[in-house]
Amino acid sequence: MKVLMSGNEAIARGAYEAGVRFAAAYPGTPSTEILEEFCKYDGVYAEWSPNEKVAVEVAIGAALAGEKALAVMKHVGVNVAADPIFTVSYTGTNGSLVIVSADDPSLHSSQNEQDNRNYARFAKIPMLEPADAQEAKEYIKLAFEISEKFDTPVFLRSTTRVSHSKAVVTLSEPRKHEDKTGFTYNADKYVMVPINARTQRVEVEKRQQALKHFAETFGENKMEINNLDVGIITAGMPYNYAKEVFPDYSYLKLGMVYPLPEKLIRDFASKVKKIYVIEELDPFLEEQIKAMGIKVIGKEIFPYTNEFDPGIIKNAIEKNTQMPVSPYKETLSPRPPNLCPGCPHRGLFYALGKSKAYVHGDIGCYTLSYMKPLEGLHSCICMGASIGMAHGMSKALKEKGKGKVVGVIGDSTFLHSGITPLLNMAYNNSDALIIILDNSTTAMTGMQEHPGTGYTLMGKEAKKVNLKVLVSALGIENIKVIDPLDLKATRSAIKGELAKDGPSVIIAERPCALFKRANIKAKPALIVNPDKCEGCKACLGLNCPPISWKKGIIKEGSKRKGISYIDETLCNGCGLCEQVCKFGAIS
Amino acid sequence: MVDNKVNSILFAGVGGQGILRASDIICEAIMEAGMDVKKSEVHGMAQRGGCVTSHVRYGKKVYSPLAETGAIQTLVSFEKMEALRYLKFLRKDAAIIVNTEEIYPPAVNMGDAPYPIDVIAFLKEHYSKVIHFNAGELAQKAGNIKTANVVLLGAVSNMMSIDQSVWENVIKKSFPEKLVKINLAAFQMGIAA
Structure with missing residues (x-):
C-alpha cells in the first residue's frame, strides 16, 4: 500500500515494521512527531522522558533487557544526552539501540545549527542518513539490524527537510514483535570502571574496523x-x-x-x-x-x-552569480512570530520589561518576548540555562546586581534541566529571582505532556509533580504563586521578591491559551470606547495581535492622533489591555 | 528548462489559513492520480502569525521536495500581499492565483508601515495569468468561511489534469462526513472563480 507520509511519520512506521515496541524521547522540533506517531501503533510502549539524557538512559536500560529500543531527539538534545551516548558506545547494547538525531540546517526552530554527523565520529557510533520519507522508513530498520549485528548503538540522522517533507511511501507488513527480554549478567561488559572500559575501548576499535568493512558492501x-x-x-x-x-x-x-x-x-x-x-x-x-x-x-x-x-x-x-530577482522592489512588512492572543506570558513579560531587571531567558514560546515592544528578556542560550546564568551573573555583580537579576523558565523546561541549577541556587545562596512560567504544557512544540501535566504520551493519567513542593524541597524559602494575567499582582510580586535577600521563586500559573484540555472559556472580546480613548498607545505596547492603530480619528479638545482598535474575531478577552489603559477606554 | 517534467506549486499565506491542509489534499489527489509527489513545509515558530509556505512538486519521478528558485510554475497566495513576497521563486510565465483578502502584518496594524496598494494591477503587469477573487466570500457562499482554502484548491485544480472524480474522492476522505458537502461546494466555487 502506498501512502503519503512525512519523514517523521515514516521513521515511526519503519520502527514499528522492524518490530520495535519501545521508545523514549523529549519533544523538540523537528523530531517531535516521531513519537507522537509511534505511540499510536498497537502494543508499543512510548514515553516522553523529562529530557533527552533520561530518554537515552531509558532506552539503554530497555536494550540491556534485550529490547529493540529507540531514543529520539532534536540535534541539540544529543548534547544533553551525550554523556550516556559516549559510553554506551563502549558497552554495546545487548538488545538493540537506535538514536534518532533530527538536525535543523537553517535553524528553522533552533538556537544553533550544529552538524550531528560529528557525533558519529566523536562517539564512534555508525550513522545512517536517509534522503526522503521512503528511505527514512527503510533506514530505521537497517539501523536496528546493524545495532543487533555489531552490538553497537546506531545513529539515524534526519534533517528538518527530511522530517517535515512528505513523500509517497510504500508500506510493508510489520514484523511480529518477539519477546527476547530477560536478564543478561555481564558486569565486565556493562560496568564501565577503568579496567573494564579499557578492554571495551579496544573492542570499540575492532568494531570500527568491522563496520568499515561492512560499509564497503552496504546496499545503501x-x-x-x-x-x-x-x-x-x-x-x-x-x-x-x-x-x-x-x-x-x-x-x-x-x-x-x-x-x-x-x-x-x-x-x-x-x-x-x-x-x-x-x-x-x-x-x-x-x-x-x-x-x-x-x-x-x-x-x-x-x-x-x-x-x-x-x-x-x-x-x-555552474559558477552562476546571477540569482533570480523579484520584479517587486518595495520592502514588504515582515510577519514575525508573536505570542498568541490571551497568552499568559504577555502579562509577565510586559511587567518584566518595565522592571529594568536583567532577565535571562530560556527555550520556549516566551523567548519571543525579547522583541520590541515587550523587550522582556536579554539572553537565551539553551534548555535550563536561565537559572544557572542568573545565579552566575548575580554572584559576579554582587551589590550592583542586587534586586536586578532574573531568570525565567517554562514548566516543561524547568523539569527538563532547571531542577539542578535551582538546587545550586539554594545551596550557594543566590540573590537572583527565578520565575517558572507554568502554562501546564510543552507549548512551543505543540502541547506535549510532561511530568507536570498529569498525563503521559500514551494518554494515561499520571502522577503530577507539585512545582511548589518541589521548589521548596530544593531549599528555596521565598516562593510566590501568581496569575500572570493579573498585572498588578505580577508587578508587586516581582518587585517584592527582587527586594528580598537570598533566592526567590515566583510560579506564574496560567494554562497556555491554545491548550484544549485546560478548557479555557474565551471571555467576550473587549472593545475600545472611541470617546474615552486618548490615543496614548499604551495598549499597543502589549504587542497583542488583535490590537491595532486607527490613524486620524481625532477628538475635539484632545491632542490624540488616532485610536486603538481591537479585532473582536481574534481577541479572547484576557483583559490585559483593560488593565494597561489609564483612561478606562477598554472594556 | 531544467524541470520541464516536474511541476512545482508554491502555496503561501499566513499561519492559520489552512495552507498545510490544502497542500496535503492536493498531494493526496496527485498520488491518487498515479503520479509521484513530494511536498515541503515550514513548521514550528512560523505557525504563530508568521508566513507559511508549502512547496508541492509532482510528475513522473520527483527528487527534491523544494523547487529551484525561479522555477515555480504556479503560485497560490492565500493572502493578497503575500503574493508579492515570493515572486523571485516564480518562472516568468508562472500562473498566480490570489485570494484578495488582506491580513495586516503587525507593523501595518501599528500604523508604522503601509499595506501595499494595487497588488493585483502590479501582478497583472508582470505575469500573463493572474486569477484573483475573494476566497472568504466564496467560502461563505459555500456555507462556511473556513473552507476558503478548499475554494483556492478548486481554482488550482483548473490548471491540473486530474479527474474531477479523484478530487471528490480525496475531499471526501479528508473531512468528517458532516463537512464534506460544504467542502465539495467550496471546491466548485473555486473551479468557477
Whole structure:
C-alpha cells in the first residue's frame, strides 16, 4: 500500500515494521512527531522522558533487557544526552539501540545549527542518513539490524527537510514483535570502571574496523554511473537537490555517513574525472575523503551555512552569480512570530520589561518576548540555562546586581534541566529571582505532556509533580504563586521578591491559551470606547495581535492622533489591555 | 528548462489559513492520480502569525521536495500581499492565483508601515495569468468561511489534469462526513472563480 507520509511519520512506521515496541524521547522540533506517531501503533510502549539524557538512559536500560529500543531527539538534545551516548558506545547494547538525531540546517526552530554527523565520529557510533520519507522508513530498520549485528548503538540522522517533507511511501507488513527480554549478567561488559572500559575501548576499535568493512558492501552506499565527466559524492537530502538539477552526472550516494567505505570511494573516484562533495553544514565527508588523498571540490564553492536547495547547488557548480530577482522592489512588512492572543506570558513579560531587571531567558514560546515592544528578556542560550546564568551573573555583580537579576523558565523546561541549577541556587545562596512560567504544557512544540501535566504520551493519567513542593524541597524559602494575567499582582510580586535577600521563586500559573484540555472559556472580546480613548498607545505596547492603530480619528479638545482598535474575531478577552489603559477606554 | 517534467506549486499565506491542509489534499489527489509527489513545509515558530509556505512538486519521478528558485510554475497566495513576497521563486510565465483578502502584518496594524496598494494591477503587469477573487466570500457562499482554502484548491485544480472524480474522492476522505458537502461546494466555487 502506498501512502503519503512525512519523514517523521515514516521513521515511526519503519520502527514499528522492524518490530520495535519501545521508545523514549523529549519533544523538540523537528523530531517531535516521531513519537507522537509511534505511540499510536498497537502494543508499543512510548514515553516522553523529562529530557533527552533520561530518554537515552531509558532506552539503554530497555536494550540491556534485550529490547529493540529507540531514543529520539532534536540535534541539540544529543548534547544533553551525550554523556550516556559516549559510553554506551563502549558497552554495546545487548538488545538493540537506535538514536534518532533530527538536525535543523537553517535553524528553522533552533538556537544553533550544529552538524550531528560529528557525533558519529566523536562517539564512534555508525550513522545512517536517509534522503526522503521512503528511505527514512527503510533506514530505521537497517539501523536496528546493524545495532543487533555489531552490538553497537546506531545513529539515524534526519534533517528538518527530511522530517517535515512528505513523500509517497510504500508500506510493508510489520514484523511480529518477539519477546527476547530477560536478564543478561555481564558486569565486565556493562560496568564501565577503568579496567573494564579499557578492554571495551579496544573492542570499540575492532568494531570500527568491522563496520568499515561492512560499509564497503552496504546496499545503501550506492554508485550510479552515468556521465563520467562529473561525479558527485553526497548523502541525505542534498542528493535529491543535486539529482534535480544534474540528473546526468554520476553519483555515489552514501546511505551510511559514518564510517565511510574507503575502497568504494576510491573506486568511484577512479571512474570519474572531477568530483564534487555536496553536503550541508560541515565538510564532514569532504575532509575524510581529502584525507584519503582524493582530490574533490567541496566547501570552496558550496556554503557552510543553511540548508541547500537545487538552485544553490546548480549556481555553485555552474559558477552562476546571477540569482533570480523579484520584479517587486518595495520592502514588504515582515510577519514575525508573536505570542498568541490571551497568552499568559504577555502579562509577565510586559511587567518584566518595565522592571529594568536583567532577565535571562530560556527555550520556549516566551523567548519571543525579547522583541520590541515587550523587550522582556536579554539572553537565551539553551534548555535550563536561565537559572544557572542568573545565579552566575548575580554572584559576579554582587551589590550592583542586587534586586536586578532574573531568570525565567517554562514548566516543561524547568523539569527538563532547571531542577539542578535551582538546587545550586539554594545551596550557594543566590540573590537572583527565578520565575517558572507554568502554562501546564510543552507549548512551543505543540502541547506535549510532561511530568507536570498529569498525563503521559500514551494518554494515561499520571502522577503530577507539585512545582511548589518541589521548589521548596530544593531549599528555596521565598516562593510566590501568581496569575500572570493579573498585572498588578505580577508587578508587586516581582518587585517584592527582587527586594528580598537570598533566592526567590515566583510560579506564574496560567494554562497556555491554545491548550484544549485546560478548557479555557474565551471571555467576550473587549472593545475600545472611541470617546474615552486618548490615543496614548499604551495598549499597543502589549504587542497583542488583535490590537491595532486607527490613524486620524481625532477628538475635539484632545491632542490624540488616532485610536486603538481591537479585532473582536481574534481577541479572547484576557483583559490585559483593560488593565494597561489609564483612561478606562477598554472594556 | 531544467524541470520541464516536474511541476512545482508554491502555496503561501499566513499561519492559520489552512495552507498545510490544502497542500496535503492536493498531494493526496496527485498520488491518487498515479503520479509521484513530494511536498515541503515550514513548521514550528512560523505557525504563530508568521508566513507559511508549502512547496508541492509532482510528475513522473520527483527528487527534491523544494523547487529551484525561479522555477515555480504556479503560485497560490492565500493572502493578497503575500503574493508579492515570493515572486523571485516564480518562472516568468508562472500562473498566480490570489485570494484578495488582506491580513495586516503587525507593523501595518501599528500604523508604522503601509499595506501595499494595487497588488493585483502590479501582478497583472508582470505575469500573463493572474486569477484573483475573494476566497472568504466564496467560502461563505459555500456555507462556511473556513473552507476558503478548499475554494483556492478548486481554482488550482483548473490548471491540473486530474479527474474531477479523484478530487471528490480525496475531499471526501479528508473531512468528517458532516463537512464534506460544504467542502465539495467550496471546491466548485473555486473551479468557477
